[in-house]
Amino acid sequence: MKKTALSDEILLSIEKPERYIGNEINAIIKDKDKVDIRFAICFPDVYEIGMSHLGIQILYDMFNKREDVWCERVYSPWTDLDKIMRDKNIPLFALESQDKVRDFDFLGITLQYEMCYTNILQVLELSGIPLLQKDRTEDDPIVIGGGPCAYNPEPIAEFFDLFYIGEGETKYDELFDLYKRCRDENKSREEFLRQAALIDGIYVPSLYEVKYNEDGTLAEFRSLYPDVRTVVKKNIVTRMDDVPYPEKPLVPFIQVTQDRVVLEVMRGCIRGCRFCQAGQIYRPVRERSTEFLTDKAKKMLNSTGQDEITLSSLSTSDYRGLREIVTWLIDNYREKYVNISLPSLRIDEFSLDIMSRVQDVKKSSLTFAPEAGSQRMRNVINKGITEEDIMQGSAEAFKGGWNKVKLYFMLGLPFERDEDVLEISHLSDRVAMNYFDTIPKEKRKGIRVMVNSSASFFIPKPFTPFQWAPMNSPDEFLRKAHLVKDAFKNELNHKSLKFQYHEHDLSELEGVLARGDRRISKVIMKAYENGAVFDSWQEIFDRERWDRAFTECGIDRRFYTERERDVEELLPWDFIDTGVSKKFLIKEWENAKNGVVTPNCRKSCSGCGAASFGTGVCFEGR
């Protein structure tokens, strides 16, 4: 029998032992004596979440294509196992070999959301790796961070040896080759990091120094050595068809969140919503060819046996090959009982036609994301969707047999007034009304239309035009949420309406972590010592642990959340170059103030700066 790092007794005493035994279909097993580099790739959350992440599948496949690298997976042990591992001193292990993470050359951690930061410390501690970069020795793995939160690495800078800024497909080969060379030449950890800092997109925080003004703002951010660059430019893929994409993705035993084959049709988004970080940092839009995608779809469905495929991107309606790829999938896979799932589609005649062909209309509900209730606010946030679009789309949907609609909104957007907030309720009511106007009484068959509206609290993110915006206080969020909730009760169709809003405690903390600086590292560490872990899980999150941490560190979180930053202020993440210029972001911040809409990238170029990468939508039709 295959050996597991955990004893049989432990495995039988915890929830879902399948999280920890590896051995999934398409897992890669190599001979550890025949590889030069052992890489543990980690999603710092529970298995079911981590296994659903496409980025890890891409890197796992790509790293393992190298004969000299064995890449294995690590996830956060759930709280039940966490306790056992601490009680019995069991070190954290990678799933494939079940070997200790501490014996690996690299531990690469993907940073998908800020609320996982305490889980990074959990993974490090359980692995027996010093939490602080400065305490690590030659025996510890090199700890790398990557992913969207690496665009402001400062709050977690002290925990990482290096950050990889940008898309993973481009520079890891260079990094691995450098590592091997350094090891062959008996170079120290420091020497390796010094040289790694010369690779494009690699940021080594220990090589930089930060100074603050008396008012707490950043005074200076500088590299300690002349050859270490002061601006780190993100890495991006130039041609999406030229980089590896998994043909044999992992198939978990247990049901995970994204339990299907994922086809990434494009990267980036043409829309430029001003609140959206992904829409800015993944610029410019780059599409994959339908030939590439059909080939991968075929191979992935064959190798996994999955019965569902999803077309993934930030805005799949903007993928120009959508009609072709969906038609191909329906023609080739409907008879093989493969479901086609299409998230993030704009609701229009075309998408409804597709959806009615691939989904059970009776069961599914349609989602619109107006993000704001009033047209004025939608202009402020540059959400290029009008009330007419929503009414037309929902009318089409009602005629097509749908009678459940979800509407997503945000509360606490910049320049928001109470009248905008109340429009969330009124718009929801108008959508319900639209049902009664569209569907004659005799055709309703006693079915009640349901409009489920939900609001999350807006959190300003780095590298968006709203990076300077003050965030609402938790009390202000709650006040607005209650305002909307009360308004819903008074709507004409209130029996057809539901309204929910998200947890405001979590939002405030996320706001601090998103725009924090290096001083936040010690707060995260304190909160972790106070027991904080799995903070993105509402049933586990405990505000008190964080409150104490902020007090103990003497840090006022409002400095990071509620303060309006001046456009002249040096921001902790300014040293990173995403291709989108600060000048453009400032212009967009001004446009937001004035409610001026900026056209999408296909309509006309607004000169954001991403054209410097020489690819994608910036050069379409040239």
Add this chain to the structure above:
Amino acid sequence: MRYIGHLDTMRFFQRLIRRSNIDAAYSEGFSPHQILSFAQPLGVGVESNAEYMDLEVKSLTTAEDMTERMNRETAEGIEILDMTLLPEKCAKAMASVYAAGYTVVFRPGHEPDWDIMAAVELFNGTESVKVMKKSKKSYREVELKELVYSLSVKMVPAGEVFPEGPLSGDVIDDEKKEVPVLDMVLSASSGDNVKPGLLIKALRTLDSKKHRTDSEASAPDTSSEPDTASGSGVPEEEEYPSKTDLMITREELFDSNMKPLIDAGMRF
């Protein structure tokens, strides 16, 4: 594979069938699914050499070819052993399963501190062994003698019990030390399914009763066994055997004629 739950096993097979290009039949309706069912769920922690799955297909090649294709696509620890073709109108395995054969050993370090040889002998020689069996909501008394079709025990050197080595975390002190290995065939019909643990618990109770009648021959039987329900009707939950005490392997499933289920089908 002992850690994979029943629903996950089902999902595993659905995908395995797709990967192996088995021409499975699908149900009608908006969310069609493979027409597939297992004879009996296997508990987490239990191993098996004989799981049965019914699958409806639209076309066949040979059993050899289909077995080979599926085994190429399977995960370590799950293997297709055999296939037969069932007559068109035949009961599902789920309905025809009547009894299950198990091998049961004690985990190293969890060996019984009671006389299992004597208990088995006592069990086989006695007329009636009544125990309380827990069902979903209640407890009810069942007659084990009617539900245990055979039971034997032999002593085997520990090294032979675990030819591939013990489970992770287990240590065998002495490979030559003999440990008990039980073979049992138990009722597995849907109403009267008996799990090996229930029989082990009954055996221990038999053994302790024997000791009591030996030493306290004339004392009144005041110690009510957990099975003599009092008051609420729910006896104290006794954690024996715990889920880590035993290593259970399901060896075969039988129909009401005590024939292995595989015999119900034709070779193809």
